[in-house]
Amino acid sequence: MNSCSLIISTYNWPDALRLCLTSVSEQSVLPAEVIIADDGSTQETAKVVNEFHKFANIEIKHVWHPDDGFRLAAIRNKAIAEVSGDYIIQIDGDLILHSHFIADHLALKKDRYFVAGSRVMLSKRSTENLLTHKSIDVKKYLRPQLDMNAIRNSLLRNFLATRYKAKGKHTFYAKGCNMAFFKTDLIKVNGYNETFTGWGSEDREITIRLMNAGVKKLFLKNGGICYHLYHTSPSKEKEMQNEELMNKAIVSKSTWAEDGLNKYLFS
Secondary structure: OOOOOOEEEOOOOHHHHHHHHHHOOOOOOOOOOOEEEOOOOOHHHHHHHHHHHHHEEEEEEEEOOOOOOHHHHHHHHHHHOOOOOOOOEEOOOEEOOOOOOHHHHHHHOOOOOOEEEOEOOOHHHHHHHHOOOOOOOOOHHHHOOOHHHHHHHHHHHHHHOOOOOOHHHHHOOOOOOOOEEEEEHHHHHOOOOOOOOOOHHHHHHHHHHHHHHHOOOEOOOOOOOOOEEOOOOOOOOOHHHHHHHHHHHHHOOOOOOOOOOOHHHHO
């Protein structure tokens, strides 16, 4: 099975990143490399990255830019430019990955497609316990609940890949914390649109441009399981502005970000 490059975005939550990286190190299929997309964290995050570099047999790169507000689109582009492989799995640093997370993603890897996945939301109490005990044993601290995002089943995964959230209002649905792409497809649409600053919609907007460019969506359900550590919501002051940018991509049938990836690839 081919491996991949794993991009992990983070900002000033080193304890969460440590758990995330621990879960990466225990994958049944390891990534060829890990790229930390750091949106301006302090040196505490760099220390966690260095710790991981020492104990994990995985190449790791730390891509950082100064803290100038929420610039997730920009730091993801900078990380994409550093990827050496052909396939990228993208997550956030506040996730704990199921041990077969990467294997499940690679099972859906297919030319001319990108993948969007789900997440299991952890409670504040479960999150506090995991962080306190520096544990990735989610089941030990997870309250019993029926959550389809936590059920791993290869038959359901394959059946739902082209059917789940594929039409209507869900056509462009995606969560940037759990996605996968061929690097060539990201180059084709010029990566993330850096006009997006502040929280919201940059992940759906790149989904729109990919699909406008003929790259189809597969949804990874009942596989690629990941657990989202609880935290307070970020500022959403740019949410309406970002939704307007996203809707503009739909109306204009855009396939290209004017302010995007290419300036890092060819600089």
